[in-house]
Amino acid sequence: MAVVPIGVVTVSDRASRGEYRDLGGPAIEAALARILTSPWRAERRLVADEQALIEAALCDLADVAACPLVVTTGGTGPAPRDVTPEATMAVCERLLPGFGELMRAVSLRAVPTAILSRQVAGTRGGCLIVNLPGKPSAIAECLDAVFPAIPYCIDLLGGPFLETDPAVCRAFRPKA
Amino acid sequence: MAVVPIGVVTVSDRASRGEYRDLGGPAIEAALARILTSPWRAERRLVADEQALIEAALCDLADVAACPLVVTTGGTGPAPRDVTPEATMAVCERLLPGFGELMRAVSLRAVPTAILSRQVAGTRGGCLIVNLPGKPSAIAECLDAVFPAIPYCIDLLGGPFLETDPAVCRAFRPKA
Amino acid sequence: MAVVPIGVVTVSDRASRGEYRDLGGPAIEAALARILTSPWRAERRLVADEQALIEAALCDLADVAACPLVVTTGGTGPAPRDVTPEATMAVCERLLPGFGELMRAVSLRAVPTAILSRQVAGTRGGCLIVNLPGKPSAIAECLDAVFPAIPYCIDLLGGPFLETDPAVCRAFRPKA
Numbered sequence: 427m428a429v430v431p432i433g434v435v436t437v438s439d440r441a442s443r444g445e446y447r448d449l450g451g452p453a454i455e456a457a458l459a460r461i462l463t464s465p466w467r468a469e470r471r472l473v474a475d476e477q478a479l480i481e482a483a484l485c486d487l488a489d490v491a492a493c494p495l496v497v498t499t500g501g502t503g504p505a506p507r508d509v510t511p512e513a514t515m516a517v518c519e520r521l522l523p524g525f526g527e528l529m530r531a532v533s534l535r536a537v538p539t540a541i542l543s544r545q546v547a548g549t550r551g552g553c554l555i556v557n558l559p560g561k562p563s564a565i566a567e568c569l570d571a572v573f574p575a576i577p578y579c580i581d582l583l584g585g586p587f588l589e590t591d592p593a594v595c596r597a598f599r600p601k602a
Numbered sequence: 603m604a605v606v607p608i609g610v611v612t613v614s615d616r617a618s619r620g621e622y623r624d625l626g627g628p629a630i631e632a633a634l635a636r637i638l639t640s641p642w643r644a645e646r647r648l649v650a651d652e653q654a655l656i657e658a659a660l661c662d663l664a665d666v667a668a669c670p671l672v673v674t675t676g677g678t679g680p681a682p683r684d685v686t687p688e689a690t691m692a693v694c695e696r697l698l699p700g701f702g703e704l705m706r707a708v709s710l711r712a713v714p715t716a717i718l719s720r721q722v723a724g725t726r727g728g729c730l731i732v733n734l735p736g737k738p739s740a741i742a743e744c745l746d747a748v749f750p751a752i753p754y755c756i757d758l759l760g761g762p763f764l765e766t767d768p769a770v771c772r773a774f775r776p777k778a
Numbered sequence: 779m780a781v782v783p784i785g786v787v788t789v790s791d792r793a794s795r796g797e798y799r800d801l802g803g804p805a806i807e808a809a810l811a812r813i814l815t816s817p818w819r820a821e822r823r824l825v826a827d828e829q830a831l832i833e834a835a836l837c838d839l840a841d842v843a844a845c846p847l848v849v850t851t852g853g854t855g856p857a858p859r860d861v862t863p864e865a866t867m868a869v870c871e872r873l874l875p876g877f878g879e880l881m882r883a884v885s886l887r888a889v890p891t892a893i894l895s896r897q898v899a900g901t902r903g904g905c906l907i908v909n910l911p912g913k914p915s916a917i918a919e920c921l922d923a924v925f926p927a928i929p930y931c932i933d934l935l936g937g938p939f940l941e942t943d944p945a946v947c948r949a950f951r952p953k954a
Contacts, residue, residue: 504874504901505934512872520688522680523699523875524706524717530876531707531883538926538950541876542934549680561952574714582681582718598714600737696864698856699875700882700893707883725856750890758857758894774890776913 430466430586432458433487433496433553435473435480437510438560441500442474450499453562457569458497464589469493475501480513488517488553494585495576496553497569500560502545510557511544518548518555522579525556529568533559536567547572552583574598606642606762608634609663609672609729611649611656613686614736617676618650626675629738633745634673640765645669651677656689664693664729670761671752672729673745676736678721686733687720694724694731698755701732705744709735712743723748728759750774782818782938784810785839785848785905787825787832789862790912793852794826802851805914809921810849816941821845827853832865840869840905846937847928848905849921852912854897862909863896870900870907874931877908881920885911888919899924904935926950 436442436451455468469491471483480501487493501510515521525547533540545557545568554576558565577588577597590597612618612627631644645667647659656677663669677686691697701723709716721733721744730752734741753764753773766773788794788803807820821843823835832853839845853862867873877899885892897909897920906928910917929940929949942949 503934504872504906504931506936520680520720522718522720523702524710524719526875527703527706527879528710528717530879534876534880537952538948539930539952541880541924541927542874542931543876544872544874554680572717575717578715579680579718582679584682596714600713600715696856696896698894698896699878700886700895703879703882704886704893730856748893751893754891755856755894758855760858772890776889776891 427465428586430464430588431469431491431493432466433471433491433493434468435471435483435487435496435498437473437475437480437498437500439475439507442472448472449562450560450565453565454497454499454558454569457566461573461590461595462588463591464587475507475509477509477513480510481517484513484517484550484555488550488555493553494580494583496555497558498555499558499565502543502557502559504542504544511546514546514548514555514557518550521546521548525572528571532567532571533564549583552585554579554583570595603641604762606640606764607645607667607669608642609647609667609669610644611647611659611663611672611674613649613651613656613674613676615651615683618648624648625738626736626741629741630673630675630734630745633742637749637766637771638764639767640763651683651685653685653689656686657693660689660693660726660731664726664731669729670756670759672731673734674731675734675741678719678733678735680718680720687722690722690724690731690733694726697722697724701748704747708743708747709740725759728761730755730759746771779817780938782816782940783821783843783845784818785823785843785845786820787823787835787839787848787850789825789827789832789850789852791827791859794824800824801914802912802917805917806849806851806910806921809918813925813942813947814940815943816939827859827861829861829865832862833869836865836869836902836907840902840907845905846932846935848907849910850907851910851917854895854909854911856894856896863898866898866900866907866909870902873898873900877924880923884919884923885916901935904937906931906935922947
C-alpha cells in the first residue's frame, strides 16, 4: 500500500520567523495520526501570512507533491494579515461551502467568536484543501467534524483509498 | 386557476444516454405532487453533466417556459463531472445561500457526506432555481425542508400564488 | 473614553420617501443601547433601495465618519428591489460568512422564510458591516445572536474597545 502524502500547512508570521513554536501543524498531525489507519506521511510547510506564499505552498503540495489532501492552520480570522481563505479560494477550482458551515457550527458550541472564522474548503484538481482554525484545541474539533466525509470526497476526486479507525472516525462511503 | 409550469431538471450523464432510468426527476415530481394543492405541471428536462447544456435548460425553463420554480437533481458533488452549481450560479442574478445551508444541515442528520454537496439556489428574473441532491431519498428530505419558504419567495418575485397541503408542508407567508 | 460612532443604516424605499416611519433604525439603536455599556452614538442614514446610494452611505460611514461598526436593516430579501447584500459585498474587502449563517439559523427557529434572507457581513478597512433583516422583531434576535463576537472582531480590526452588559450580551475575547 502506497504511503499517502498529506499536506500540513501552518500559516503564521511569528512561527515562520521562529518567534514561537508552531503548535498548529503538530496538532493537525496528531489528529491525523489518531484518525487514519492507512499509511500516510506529512508534507509540512510553514509560511508567513502572505497570500502569494500560501498560494505557492498549496499549489506545490497539490500539483508537485501530489497530496490528495492538504490541511491548513492559521490566518482565517478577520485581521488584516489573515489571508489563508483568500489564498485557498484563489488556487481552488471549486469550493465546498459545507465544510466551513459545519466547522463554524461545531466551533460555535465552544466560542461565540467562531463566526469570525472565514475558513473554506475546496478542490484543486485531485486535491482537497481544508482550512482549519489556528488554535490547537479547535483543530481537532474541526477535523473530527468533517473527516467522516473526507475519504469519500477523495474517492470522488480519483485519489487513494484512505482508511480510518472506526472507533475514532467513522468514514462514510455511500453505496454507489 | 392557471396551471403553473414547474421545471424539473435531471442532470446525469448516464440517464441522459439512456444507460439507466432517471429516478431523480420522478422523485421530485412525487414530492411536488404530495406538497402542492394548486394546479401545476412538470416541465421535464434530462441533460448530461455539461455546464452549457444545463445552463441552456435552466434559461429555457426560466425565460421561455416561464416557470416560477425550477428544481434540479444531480451534479452537485465534488466529482469533476459535477457542474450543476456552476451552471446555476452562471445563470442566476442573485443567490440565496440559506437554501444550501439548510439542505446541507438537514442532510447532515442522515449522512456525514452531506457537506460534500455544493447545491445552491438563486433567482433568474422571476424564477427561483433550487439544486437538490441526486439521490431520490435525499430529494424529498431537502425539498420538504425548504418548501415552506418557496411560495412566499415566488410571491416576492411576482409569480403565481402556490398553495400547499398544510398537513404535508405549511407554506409561510409573513403578514405584509 | 471616546464616544464611538456606530452606523445605523435603514434601507427602505417607502421610509426614505416619508411614506412610513422608519422602525428598523430605532430597533437597532434600542438593541445597541441595551447591549453596550461603553459610550457610543448612532450615525444614522436612511436611504432608498438603490445600490449606489447604499454603497455611498456605507463608504461614508466607514471612511469618513470612521465607524468601527455599521449595521443595516432592510433590503436583504429576494425581491427585485432588495440590493443591500449586493451593496455590502461591493464595498467590503472581505466577507464573514459565519454571520449570515448564524443569523439565518437563529431566524429559522421563528420563521421558515428565514432562508430567503441574503444578509451578509464583511469588513471595509477597520469597519465591520453587518446586514440585519428589515423586521424590527428579527433585528434584536439577530443582533443578540452575533454581538458576542463583535467586540473582539473590532479589536482585531484595530478599532476601539467596546464593552457590553454581561447580563444582556457576554462579549467573548479569547486569551491572546
